[in-house]
Amino acid sequence: MTKKTGTIMIAACVSIALCHPVFAGFDLGGMIKAGTDLTKAATLTEGEVKLLASEASKVSDSENKVAPTSSPYTKRIDKLTKGMKYEGSTKPTIKVYMVSEVNAFAMADGTVRVYSGLMDKMTDDEVRYVIGHEIGHVNLGHSKKALQTAYTTSAARKAGAATGGVAGKLSDSALGDLAEKLVHAQYSQAHENEADMYALNLMKTNKYDPKAAVSALRKLEKMYGNESSVFSSHPAPGNRAAALEKAM
Numbered sequence: 434m435t436k437k438t439g440t441i442m443i444a445a446c447v448s449i450a451l452c453h454p455v456f457a458g459f460d461l462g463g464m465i466k467a468g469t470d471l472t473k474a475a476t477l478t479e480g481e482v483k484l485l486a487s488e489a490s491k492v493s494d495s496e497n498k499v500a501p502t503s504s505p506y507t508k509r510i511d512k513l514t515k516g517m518k519y520e521g522s523t524k525p526t527i528k529v530y531m532v533s534e535v536n537a538f539a540m541a542d543g544t545v546r547v548y549s550g551l552m553d554k555m556t557d558d559e560v561r562y563v564i565g566h567e568i569g570h571v572n573l574g575h576s577k578k579a580l581q582t583a584y585t586t587s588a589a590r591k592a593g594a595a596t597g598g599v600a601g602k603l604s605d606s607a608l609g610d611l612a613e614k615l616v617h618a619q620y621s622q623a624h625e626n627e628a629d630m631y632a633l634n635l636m637k638t639n640k641y642d643p644k645a646a647v648s649a650l651r652k653l654e655k656m657y658g659n660e661s662s663v664f665s666s667h668p669a670p671g672n673r674a675a676a677l678e679k680a681m
């Protein structure tokens with residue numbers, strides 16, 4: 434893998450204050466139908482993956498309250514990621530969702546979303562570790578794989594096949610279905626560990642306190658247990674904390 438590093442520049446956040454049920458367009462019937470005849474893995478180009486991710490990201494942003502630029506949450510995120518160095522070529526775009534749940538997720542186009550509920554519970558360096566972990570999923574190719582998997586079983590693929598295109602012509606409900614899958618994408622334990630090591634390296638490179646990686650995971654473990662259900666997309670925080678302690 435060629436090593437390419439980047440530095441985070443702060444992008445202004447757009448305030449979207451629409452507040453209706455998340456992923457109202459979720460089409461379970463269509464999803465099941467689409468899933469039954471689609472057992473082969475989707476073959477998407479790099480460009481298609483990023484396009485789909487960015488479309489899904491837009492739908493997700495429209496269905497959640499994004500913290501406006503003036504929000505203390507946005508100011509805090511901007512401050513603590515300013516000049517953050519990271520490895521890889523996909524530039525993260527970080528925004529905060531005003532959601533009390535303790536969670537964060539990433540998509541293959543560099544979309545990183547951190548929930549205000551997580552920021553309320555964590556110190557600056559712990560939030561940096563979470564962001565580093567998410568950027569890791571993106572730049573290690575995990576988010577791309579997650580999208581390929583989600584697309585294989587999603588209504589979006591069927592809709593895309595019907596219209597002969599990948600995104601753009603897809604309905605909001607098909608994209609909402611895909612977005613919902615990406616927000617709750619399950620990563621393998623191997624990918625979790627790789628993203629943790631990526632984050633640990635990022636913490637050291639940027640001279641943040643690497644111990645915050647362990648304390649963040651211990652907090653999650655305390656809140657939700659080792660078999661975390663709320664933070665389900667990032668399982669077994671206790672085991673991961675132990676692995677990181679060992680690596681340090």
Ligand SMILES: [Zn+2]
Pocket residue numbers: 566570620625628666667
């Ligand atoms: Zn993860």
